[in-house]
Amino acid sequence: MNSATLELVNAPTNSKSVNRGYLEGQLREAGIHAEDPRIASLNKYLESMEPGEPITMDAIENGAAESRALLGKAISNRLVVPRFGAFRSMIEELFHKSKKAEGGAVASYIPQLKRVNPNLFGVSICTIDGQQLSLGDSNAEFCMQSACKAALYCSVLELLGQGLVHRHMGWEPSGRSFNELALNQRNQPHNPMINAGAIMSCALLMPESPMSERFDHLLKMLAGFSGNRRPGFNNSVYLSERETADRNHALAYYMKEVGAFPEGTDLHATLDLYFSACSIETTTRQMAMHAATLANAGVCPLTGSRVIKENTAKNCLSMMYSCGMYDYSGEFAFRVGLPAKSGVSGVVMAVVPNLMGIAVYSPRIDAMGNSVRGVEFLKSLVDTYNMHNYDSLTRTHKIDPRQH
Amino acid sequence: MNSATLELVNAPTNSKSVNRGYLEGQLREAGIHAEDPRIASLNKYLESMEPGEPITMDAIENGAAESRALLGKAISNRLVVPRFGAFRSMIEELFHKSKKAEGGAVASYIPQLKRVNPNLFGVSICTIDGQQLSLGDSNAEFCMQSACKAALYCSVLELLGQGLVHRHMGWEPSGRSFNELALNQRNQPHNPMINAGAIMSCALLMPESPMSERFDHLLKMLAGFSGNRRPGFNNSVYLSERETADRNHALAYYMKEVGAFPEGTDLHATLDLYFSACSIETTTRQMAMHAATLANAGVCPLTGSRVIKENTAKNCLSMMYSCGMYDYSGEFAFRVGLPAKSGVSGVVMAVVPNLMGIAVYSPRIDAMGNSVRGVEFLKSLVDTYNMHNYDSLTRTHKIDPRQH
């Protein structure tokens, strides 16, 4: 074993081989999940070994070349959050602290949301190096609701470009409720993160194609964001949404009337696509990857594939920063200072650019529609770590998770 | 001359002394202005020299100790914009390009503004290391108008703390015109950067003290921002503003009526202070220092004195980012991505956190009240340099002015 490999495995003894348990322990400690596609070849190799057989570096070089680089970084603490174990401990502490926030109430405008267990609470984090961390009900499935608006906006930016998209929507918070029956002074939705804007995104998303392809296009993007894991769909929620969507119908007809939509827009197909998007099912684990892909400028950390252009990610974060938390967006930008998007199902996805994505799920929402524990958790996070947009300005006592 | 001093002066020849002209040239090249207070002792020393007398390092160490560190950094290109000459050339290019923007019209609601020469155009930049650069009419004096709102907000944050201040104003863009007769759902001004919010800042600024002291307090802060240079006052504008301020009176009475002000607020004194603040006179040179102090987390780069707390600077930038450009704030945050504040006199002050402050003055404003050339110049600036809030995300071709 030469010095390079020595460095690589950072093994406790100067032996030519390392123990399998030790290797796996190091990976877990660094936040590399057992099912991370980047260590698939390593896993395969390890499984092919006889019990007790020592792991040689040569074997890794030969048999699991794809995993080699990640393994090296993980073991030598060169991932973006180098001291991931300490980070995890702190996050656990914040998780338990935030759990105490019991205010708010489950959204009740459709029975499917109302029935949800109000005590669910899950937190997942994924760094731009694919380090993952999940606490609580991180596998509980919930509908994206408004959290789908980020992906909808990304889709149309990719398809049409910013110039064309923003002929049909603005950049500004509305200063009003998220579903207010109002457009901006140019008769456009105020921004892509409110209902009117997301309905517009749906109108712009491949209007010439069959519904199935339009929806599929969105699903593919969401899968790309989340390490190629295809999200589910809650048809009961979809049907309920469609039945009770008077405000959205009112909005859409109003937009149509003032000529907000492109020529030839099919209103019903547009709304159908919107309700479908809201009914896509996901988990905090997947949403954290979604957020991490945005933090990583459009490349999914787990697959290394570019899902959206850098500029698309940048523009989406701009909009999430100023308009992503409904009526609370202004105060959230001020206090938390992170691009985020929430949904009435109780999800909040937040992005720390160039560092990580975070997803919280807890169904009790406040009067503005944001998850009470979600907001609480993110507040305590930026109180602890220097993640606020303007924290670079202040030389505080806050921890920098990037530091060794 | 030892290696340390060699490094210091980076002299062309290995002599024990350097030429005075060479030294001054190096300082100018690095952006250190002849009147920079930090080189006052050096200037004094240099002036005390006989013609032709060589400059020795020892003499500098003895006679101009305060200037020593700056001199070292400047000569060895260790200031925050190391290649300041190249930077200056590029800015000159952008200046000339932006000069071509001839749209907009001079504000005309009071005769004093209307009479201004519409062709004036000045740009000043000041880095957090006090490197300065001024082009065009950078000494033309103009009234701060709405650009005073940042300092007003800082004053009350310093005096009362964020909690108390935000009992009386919100954090959110209003989604409407800057002087709209509307408050947010809690009957507060939407944010400190619109008229209603700045009037509220005035109400909160030492309400128990005599008017003269309240105004003086603001002037002192502005002087502190600008290297201790006290700004002027345009009394004609003040009188005109007061006479034509129907909308602001309407706003203030409305705010009073719904109980927005603290108990005991004197409406007339409050408005007087507001009109006074708007009538303070300044130059782009001074406004660039103001912006640089914000970029430098509250410490004036030219004096090294802390003017406001780090947190105050951070909060002010948060508000400028989302609400500083009137109705255009949303689009400006999206496209330019810098905290900024404009005034109808034609000034725009922008902040690149941890890097520099920028001030542009050109009296022709667009329909939203922002200087046409000001916006144009800032757009071309972020197209050239990676200064947008989310440029860190994108690995673009943009220039990083921090790089050697």
Added chain:
Amino acid sequence: MNSATLELVNAPTNSKSVNRGYLEGQLREAGIHAEDPRIASLNKYLESMEPGEPITMDAIENGAAESRALLGKAISNRLVVPRFGAFRSMIEELFHKSKKAEGGAVASYIPQLKRVNPNLFGVSICTIDGQQLSLGDSNAEFCMQSACKAALYCSVLELLGQGLVHRHMGWEPSGRSFNELALNQRNQPHNPMINAGAIMSCALLMPESPMSERFDHLLKMLAGFSGNRRPGFNNSVYLSERETADRNHALAYYMKEVGAFPEGTDLHATLDLYFSACSIETTTRQMAMHAATLANAGVCPLTGSRVIKENTAKNCLSMMYSCGMYDYSGEFAFRVGLPAKSGVSGVVMAVVPNLMGIAVYSPRIDAMGNSVRGVEFLKSLVDTYNMHNYDSLTRTHKIDPRQH
């Protein structure tokens, strides 16, 4: 022939019989139309006569008893407008004067309206004694459009009573455009004469019955208003209305969302009924009878049948008075002082309580949606006759058409 019959026929000579031509001339002069159902038996009798055969009173008493009373009143000038010939001459004068008003433009939001000949101009009047008068294009067919709102409101008042109906709509002008996306502070349509209110009337009109019966119910009422003449239907307009009715859809969904409708309302059926009602075709002749029935407290002057209750007529007139002329209602009530209802097809129906109904049709409408010539004609009418709601107050030079 005794003195009573003498008086009856008011014959020029003291003969026992009168000439047929003379009799018919007297009836026409008094405003009794040849097709008035009340003289059907007389017409029959007259047609059964030999040429030249003299008319005896006995024969009339026997053969045309139903027509006897009207004949008496007409010949002895005891109808409500006794000097109908003079009245007709004056109306002709006003008609020609108003014809000069050439402002406005034909409604163009659907092609079917746009195509109409803009020069059409018809005026019809019908008194509470069934005296009729028609000028110009009084047989031109046009769609009722908003003029159907009066009958819709009457229908639901009859079916449900005022208490129930006004649980779902207000009594107040909206102070805004007729199709404004706004409800009053109780989340109701402001009144039954604007779109939102008429849509609500449709929702309340026999919601349990099949569409065909609901529409039929309305048609029957309209026929009742107009001497049992069933109105037509313009299916092209209906289809166009339905296709372009974005604002009305927006309104309806908004109303649904805030719970304005009764439980179980079928939105699509409601809107269908509304568009159907707007597409009913009529003439000024028929609309004048409609208005006359309202002026006559609910009894159609031509058939003597009660169509609606007195109170229903009263309530409908209250609403027409304050809200019937779109945005112009306030000024119209002030200047003209008559209950009226207009439609964008160019119809205006006005009511002089206890005196007469008036209908004007001219397709060029002003910016507020009222027929330019219609408003002009009614203004000149009240300038000439003491018909303004508060004319009773002023002892003016105006003519009283009731006077002998």
Added chain:
Amino acid sequence: MNSATLELVNAPTNSKSVNRGYLEGQLREAGIHAEDPRIASLNKYLESMEPGEPITMDAIENGAAESRALLGKAISNRLVVPRFGAFRSMIEELFHKSKKAEGGAVASYIPQLKRVNPNLFGVSICTIDGQQLSLGDSNAEFCMQSACKAALYCSVLELLGQGLVHRHMGWEPSGRSFNELALNQRNQPHNPMINAGAIMSCALLMPESPMSERFDHLLKMLAGFSGNRRPGFNNSVYLSERETADRNHALAYYMKEVGAFPEGTDLHATLDLYFSACSIETTTRQMAMHAATLANAGVCPLTGSRVIKENTAKNCLSMMYSCGMYDYSGEFAFRVGLPAKSGVSGVVMAVVPNLMGIAVYSPRIDAMGNSVRGVEFLKSLVDTYNMHNYDSLTRTHKIDPRQH
């Protein structure tokens, strides 16, 4: 004594003279108040008589000629409400019934209003023939508040004519609260009966004259309305109003800002006049005469003097009908159907054109600002008498007070 005089006094016996007590009893019974100026000469004559001296017609003809006509009408039941005794009994009944309405609360925005005894209740009626009737606290003094708006509007109509006045205000209810910070689409106050409109009336009322004369002009008109009895002034209320008038200041500045006022309007003088007008003190007795003068087309029934033109009265009634009862105007017009104006002091003045004026005072007001008992009393009044604007239409069981 000839038959004419016999008829005149309608004496029980065919004697040449009548008893004084009988005569006075007849006058009181007919509603002629002892202090009615029209019987001043009669009173004088009667007082000059010896006790027991019989009254001869000749003496009346000679000594009290001015009172002769009224006396004749009164005694022979030819006044507009001929059976005044029966009318009075019925009104007493309605008064006691309405007294039971105990809802509402005394206005509390200024201490002077708050301190008023909430149980006060007065009703006064005055017919167009000057027949008077007063019940309860009809001499209690209260401030006119918004009830001054009718007289303000009349003043400017008289001074400037309808055309000029309505260049600065509209004719339409606002569809919003009475003090809403909103103007109509032409940037005018919606109508003269809301705050903005009354402030405009003040601006238009002799702007060139000294304040004292402007106020005096209004006082004189009010005195003219009320039988030449000069109303009082409550200076405490005036001072309080002025101090707490934030909303009105806001309104006025807003109106100034959008150019609603005529060139050169002095805002402070305008508001001062408005607050002064609101602070004028009156009684129901006087307000009933005010209303009666309007009912009598501008001629005060008690003095026979014309105070305003017929057209002014007509226009004022038009505005009171549609806009006089704040937010309740629409429903009030529908249900009660009388022109009326209320004030937050608890007064409501209502007009039955060509018949009578009514004033009710009871300080407890409802959420819309109208006296609870005032509205209650007027509702029960029109349920009993055929006074609703459209009651002429319905041949109901309601009593006609004009009938013998």
